Amino acid sequence: MISIQNRILAFSKLGHFLSQFKTSGFEKKESIVDNILFFEGFKHQIKLAQEKNSWFTKENILFSLESWSNALTENNLQAFVNEVNINNNASKNVAVIMAGNIPLVGFHDFLSVLICGHSVIVKQSSNDKHLLPFLAKFLEYVEPGFKGKITFTEEKLTDFDAVIATGSNNTARYFDYYFKDKPNIIRKSRNSVAVITDKVTDEDFEKLSDDVFQYFGLGCRSVSKLYVPKEFDFNPFFNGMFAKKEIINNAKYANNYDYNKAVYLMSEFDLLENGFLMIKEDESYSSPIATVFYEYYDNEIDLKIKLHQDKEKIQCIVAKDFLENEVAFGQTQQPRLDDYADGVNTLEFLSSI
Known part of the structure; x- marks a missing residue:
């Protein structure tokens, strides 16, 4: 199993790689490891994502990438994993069914599964299928231990120990039934x-x-x-x-x-x-x-x-000085790593399976 520190290091390298893709434009950095293999390829994936889904404008994709770059620092990742004891987990296969409403909307679940030492089986939305597989290849390159731990599938999910599924209120009812016998997090519309x-x-x-x-x-x-x-x-x-x-x-x-x-x-x-x-x-x-x-x-x-x-x-x-857990004006799209969707601590869930 990859050590927790090596997992953190791999994702921090990914954050450094993503720092080249900002809302202000592309900025190729000589310091990025093996950029020759990934920079132009990821630019192409950004273009494909735009062509596939016209809601995914270049500006919105780059906003997402810049936000993740800011989040994936070594300090942020260390603080993130320090909240839960995840060092001694037995590796499980965790299926993640992702939504496709905004670019890389399922990345937090992807990160959480891998940072906990589990293997991830990703079922992507057809609306957002270009960016994450390429970033997964980057992770496998900078940390070869991730090879074999990341699977993308369009088939019916099989051979998994737990599931995290995000969808509409209608699909959530299907998820609740279909995954009732597995440890799960089922997210509805909010x-x-x-x-x-x-x-x-x-x-x-x-x-x-x-x-x-x-x-x-x-x-x-x-x-x-x-x-x-x-x-x-x-x-x-x-x-x-x-x-x-x-x-x-x-x-x-x-x-x-x-x-x-x-x-x-x-x-x-x-x-x-x-x-x-x-x-x-x-x-x-x-x-x-x-x-x-x-x-x-x-x-x-x-x-x-x-x-x-x-x-x-x-x-x-x-709000402003209204509730204890309020979000400041202008900050909803800048969540911290520990701003868990639906208030469910994903790391605690993944540490308990």
Whole structure:
């Protein structure tokens, strides 16, 4: 078995490799080990990922890669594994069924399985199948002990000891039945919300535009719902959103905006819009693309109770001095390694199987 330190070192080398792919552009570094084998090849995979899925713009892919580069440092990885005793695990085969809503959305599960010393069997979404296999080849090159521990499959899953599966609420019911006899983590659809209080500033609203628009709002950490006080003036909110006005120049986003606007108008729903974003009063958490739902609240205590009751539906709560585990404005798409999806500690699960 590969030592825990060698696993950490391999992933930190991957983080260093990814540091060449930033939102500011590509920057080939001479210090990267065997870059001649991987740099141009990964540029090609980025291009293929864009061509396969038009939601995966170059900007969104590079944002994801830069975020992972920042996370995969030796210090961050060491702190991550120090939370759980994973040194003496017997290696198991762990199947990971990945979603495909944003680039590399399943990478945290992939990392967690391998960093714990297990073997991973990856079933990717057809929407995101180009990036991870290439990064797996990089890991196998810098740490040959990973060879034979990483498998990608499109077939029915067999010969596995545990499973981590992410999907919609409908597919989760199938997962619950199909994997009921195996140790599992089954993730359903979740959304993120922002709580607006009198402490929120104009700068916070501009930062909130990152939480709303990054990945076109397709991520579970994307803010799709606002809670606002009675008589709230939406002008500061729309002023903050204006920082992302160029998003309407994306054809697929614009088509969704036009379609959803037409549906709302034909249904005679009340809505406010600014030419690239609509807001609509609605109790639901999951809003369509180019739309953010909002709901008024009477007092903060009742709202805190409601958010606690609905915690199984919520991924992140963006707020300012409102809740203990709130996320700061502009930070939903910058999770730490220990910001576990659905609040389930993946390393603890993997250490117990």
